[in-house]
Amino acid sequence: MTSTPPTWEPEQHWQQPVFGEQPTSGGQLVPVPGPTEPPGTLERLAGRLHGLVWVIAVVLVVFGHLSIVPTVVLAVVAGFVLNHIRHDLRRQRLARAVPPVPRPPDQEELR
Template sequence: MSGTPPTWEPEQRWQQPAFGEPVSGAQPVPALPVPVAPEPPGTVEKLAGRLHGLVWVIAIALVIFIHTSLVATVVVATVAGFVLNHIRRDLRRQRLARAGSPVPRPPDQEELR
């Protein structure tokens, strides 16, 4: 077995530069986007939000005063609530996207995508 004998020279190691040393060269400054105020909600968005808030009130009134089937009323109210909430959220998302604002999403929506 032949090889070169070890030279026993110390290895060079990386060392972190000391803080506070002046950095040479010009530092780039990030450009900040100009915020644009989003437009107010439209008529359809407002209507969908109000109806979404009234779905269960209407469902309870139907069961009490008109004696509709409880199971059918709960199913219809649940589906109507989901649809109206989706319409309202989608219109809001489109309105905020036109203004260039970041659209906040709940954490559970991010996990589903």
């Protein structure tokens, strides 16, 4: 087995780039979403129930003496429906966010 002898040169280290100046996008304005409202009660409830679907299914199988196959099918369908409701409510909430009005570039920036 061979090994390379150590060189006493300093190792190169990665340095964090400076973020003082942001690159311009050629006069194009980048859309930035505006402030959004927090999730509503129904959206949070759908998310919580979506997270508990399989826990409820296991409890029903173990303590409710239900058969496994119908309970698994019910859990899959309920999870799909709750996830769809949650994503649809989130999409509607984000669509209601008012985007900021883009301002034209200053004359000094154009020089």
